[in-house]
Amino acid sequence: MLIFMFKIDDILGEHASLFKEHYYVKPSGNCDLSSMSDPHKEFKGKNVLIERNDSSALASKLGMSIQEYLDILGECKKKLFDVRAKRPRPHLDDKVIVSWNGLAISSFAKASKILKGEPQGTNFNFPVVGCDPKEYMEVAEKAANFIRRHLYNEQTRRLQHSFRNGPSNAPGFLDDYAFLISGLLDLYEFGGSTDWLDELFLDREGGAYFNTPGEDPSVLLRVKEDHDGAEPSGNSVSAINLVRLVSMVSGSKSDHYRQIGEHLLAVFESRLKEMAMAVPLMCCAADMLSIPSRKQVVLVGHKPSEEFENMLAAAHASYDPNKTVIHIDPTNTAEMEFWETNNNKVALMARNNFAADKVVALVCQSFSCRPPVSSPESLQHMLSNKSASSSIV
Template sequence: MNRLSQESSPYLLQHAHNPVDWYPWGEEALTKAHQEDKPILVSIGYSACHWCHVMERESFENEQIARIMNDHFVCIKVDREERPDVDAIYMEAVHAMGVQGGWPLNVFLMPDARPFYGLTYLPPQQWANLLGSVRSAFNDHRDQLAESAEGFARHLNASEIQLYNLTETDALFTPETLEQLYRKLALKFDTEKGGMNRAPKFPMPSIYTFLLRYYHHTQNESALRQIIVTLNRMALGGIYDQIGGGFARYSVDDMWFAPHFEKMLYDNAQLLTLYSEAYPLTQNPLYRRVVYQTIDFARRELLSPEGGFYSALDADSEGEEGKFYTWTTPELKEILGNDFEWFSDLYHITEEGNWEPGHDGHGRNILHRTVTDEEFARQAGWSMEEMNEMLSVAHARLMSARSPRVRPGLDDKVLCSWNGLMLKGLATAYRIFGEPDFLTLAVQTANFLNGQMTDQHTGQLRHTFKNGKASVTGFLEDYAAVIDGYLALYQASFDEAWLRTADQLTRYVMEHFGDNDESTTELFYFTDSAGEALIARRKEILDNVIPASNSIMAGNLYTLSLLMDRPDYGERADQMLGRIQPLLQQYPGELTNWASLYAMRVRPTAEIAILGPQVQEIRRAIDARFYPNKVLSGTESESRLPLLENRSMTKGQTTIYVCYNRACQLPVTDVEEVWRMLH
């Protein structure tokens, strides 16, 4: 066993028995490289990464290759989910080298940690050859490597303002610019199959969150169609676990058919929010089912005893990708009996299998659909009651048959940021569907974050939790996602403790993640000033599968500015958006969460205050209709929060105040009156 056996990360522990003399990232490895004057190999991956497992089997378990690595390099293994700061720096370096990034990410560094070469997966012989070439270059052409490393270090230390040519701009929130953002983004839509016009296809929830907000302003039917076709095809496709609920990370094709089968908490958390938000607009029962099933999946397979959610499930089980989730036709016939015929029509089952055969040579089927329950029932001449009963019975049989199978590996570390995303998903689901269990689970998650992942003395967040211990100084992504989750929970429950905790964390961010250089002061660093110093300190700007921490934080500041009457927070959010706006107008597809905030700012946001004993009933009635450009504040009796202070009920009835820009209209007691006041 190597040093990784002392780590808690499941990904690092997977490599604890490699013959490679792996070190975790830290002072010991960096000091060794410096003292022995050896190049460093940093190999970065994560536990649910299929090709990471392949490279481990082929190369890192190979005694001869391990000997080369041990003799000539200091080898460091990094879990990218545990250390996103390290991953971001060396991924940026590899991009600067002109290499397509991905995982496993293997980067060669000088002894002082400056990168000079990097790449992703290589087969074993090519990997061994590369190790020899790098060793020779380090020994014989050291000056050239050092020069190259210095260039990449300069690139990494250039400010994002320089890299993206961001000039200081006053944000101008106009319907014309919003329309330009949409039209530029729409050029890349797959209008037939949903998603973007490419393969593989990733869910990318922030794109459709933006489209929901754009549609709210414009009523553009093309945008609505794109939302519906995408959400429908994802929910019906193989990327969604039709039996157990929950989404896989992406589809390898452009049909949402064949997933890369790992399930990540961050995808499912964000998709809970997206499908919940889309439901009041569409009233689509499919979206309701997705939300309920996905929460059931997360509770069943990802919930830790302490109350946090684990990170991921592998794609593989028994060494075979997708084996847990796929079916042979004989299996389905035996389990379903007389129900097989209609089930095979609905889920496109074929005798030889609709996907690649397993290691046993038998053809396997991915369950996927192209029509909704309603469409299939109509074609079959069934009532919806009959359809629901038949599906329920068939799914229960398959779930029971699947349960004893060898399960995919579980990454059982709990990440603060991803749990913040899950908290928002649960709170949003409760707001829309009113299911008490959803609120219970949301409060449990919030209590876990506030109790187990927050340092009670300093107020700092910790990034990861495993074996009863929280560790790694929190990153901006942790603060941004957790604040967002607390704000969602406050607007679902009206428990003011969560709003005040969100404000406390925001104050911490302002103090410890800010930039003292006045020319770039709007945007926040990814790392805490009290955290480990790396060779560069970066700011995360571009939205990806998870939105950029700066874009989430800008949204938090805007929401808090309204709920807490903090104009300075609103000014900071507008400054951040103003700095990004030129880039946003050029590349809206890379900045869709920023675009959502922009859409919120095109028209004033409704500030809705509810006072009285029926506060939750009124809140539910307001949330039942699609109106994303609002914030909610409420209390049963009295409150000192700015939106509620010094307000009273009308004639003893629960009363609603609708305000814009801190100016309120006359109070009303009827929700229908609220809709007449909103614009």
């Protein structure tokens, strides 16, 4: 955008050469590092600032101390910033879209525990301060709370599609529901909680999910989207959501979700057989559903606590798409009521394995579990030991 374009020599004067060398600015432009750097030739003769050399080496080359070099560089950046600040700003698209935030919720929730396994002292560059993986969970929860507060109607159990200076009039689409439910599942599994799981878009005759609500008068043709492109299709994500729910709840509810998942995939059977490359995420859903018994990792203990956080990070330390992580604090009445309603096996495990002074982990297949462990190292070893399934009791 023009607001970010400068003629460096005119603005920086005597220090322009230092700035240009630091940021690899060339008279012919620097967007030619490869044939893919500028495939449409939009940046011919232009430069995108990039640091390719060490500051100490450049300072030595110019015969100055590193501090003097950095001071001059800082002055140059401030001058350019001040010039930019005086220009009219372009339109800012700052609306909040439920589907995109659902994807972001998933990413930040996962990062909160995956990054916890990084070496001590590792700095993470987002968000804000970025030195504590807990910040990622806070961002995920903030996004989920915003959607619940501003874009979800608890009476109708409906979502609105987006928010800018207030909720939009557009109702939520399939992607909004599918991506948000996926995000909430991740928010729960990686340490938070899940609130609602909605079946609004189930096409009870055809078995798949439509991309728009049936009551929208502006839509003449409703399409069952199945292409996994830059964004996954809502049906693919919905299928995976259903598979995950199958191993989280029990009894008739689990059977119900499995039946819906099987019916959904059956609708796209020909697509999966003939054009599997177009629906990679739906292929993942089909593979996940074909597993006779998904693995459950059940954590029982006081939340929040450092011991619980460490055990939860251990549960997520190894990648396994056929693993579900369930955590429960038996002293939390609301949590116990939730699991007694949706999966009494989990509630029973919590009552039988609770210890006030530690967090207990059970690794199960169809909720038949191996002996409990109470250290992150033991849990990681158990999850990485492929042959340990034979020891289920």
